[in-house]
Amino acid sequence: MRERTLAILKPDCVRRKLVGKVLDRILEAGFEIVGMKLVQMTEAQAKQFYAVHRERPFYADLVRFMSSGRSVALVLEKENAVAAFRELIGATDPKEAAPGTIRREFAENKQENIVHGSDSEETAAKEIAFFFSEAELIANQLPE
Ligand code: IDP
Numbered sequence: 001m002r003e004r005t006l007a008i009l010k011p012d013c014v015r016r017k018l019v020g021k022v023l024d025r026i027l028e029a030g031f032e033i034v035g036m037k038l039v040q041m042t043e044a045q046a047k048q049f050y051a052v053h054r055e056r057p058f059y060a061d062l063v064r065f066m067s068s069g070r071s072v073a074l075v076l077e078k079e080n081a082v083a084a085f086r087e088l089i090g091a092t093d094p095k096e097a098a099p100g101t102i103r104r105e106f107a108e109n110k111q112e113n114i115v116h117g118s119d120s121e122e123t124a125a126k127e128i129a130f131f132f133s134e135a136e137l138i139a140n141q142l143p144e
């Protein structure tokens, strides 16, 4: 089934000028961009976005990192987009990510790991609504 997922090209991706390269990889893998914006998350937004991790030891650092600079928020569409995107980005820790994945290729460490991807359809719906209104999501009008 064609699905949507939320991706974030994190502040390390923007700072290291990797947005173009990572977007290329995403498009080459067959994802269609239906929403895209440059954002600077506030600390409050980062706290809310990652609230599920609030008890974890890395939470404060993660919030600081995610609000440390600009990010690119994306809504991506494809068959089984949620799982397919998680596969394309690889494991959280780039050292454990499979060869050829975006995190393995570009990420420096477990925190600064270039990209976020929703982990379920339910989370994807919530995360998409966190960044985008319905009117900002523009489906392709042309036949494939
Ligand atoms: P995910 O992004 O692969 O879904 P999560 O476990 O949901 O990974 O963690 C959210 C984000 O928190 C990660 O992408 C990473 O930036 C950061 N993070 C997760 N685990 C650690 C850790 O052990 N040390 C530092 N940062 C971490």
Ligand code: MG
Pocket: 119
């Ligand atoms: Mg996660």
